[in-house]
Amino acid sequence: MLGTIKDPTLFLLFGSVGLLLFGSIGYGIYTTVGPSSHKLRDTIQEHARMHELGIAHGHNGHNHNEAEHIH
Numbered sequence: 286m287l288g289t290i291k292d293p294t295l296f297l298l299f300g301s302v303g304l305l306l307f308g309s310i311g312y313g314i315y316t317t318v319g320p321s322s323h324k325l326r327d328t329i330q331e332h333a334r335m336h337e338l339g340i341a342h343g344h345n346g347h348n349h350n351e352a353e354h355i356h
Contacts, residue, residue, distance in 0.1 A: 316322065335341035 317325075332341060
């Protein structure tokens with residue numbers, strides 16, 4: 286037989302954490318598929334496109350720490 290919990294502190298703690306967790310997940314889903322989702326940009330696709338064009342990372346002829354670059 287399980288005893289009853291007389292102190293609601295643990296219940297309130299888990300309830301608060303659960304509410305924050307599910308609220309964050311719900312907000313993320315709403316942001317992704319909600320009415321303003323058409324305003325979102327795909328920054329990874331934009332970055333890949335900049336690589337294809339050769340303009341990513343500011344490689345414009347300046348000597349930026351050549352030890353970090355592999356040519």
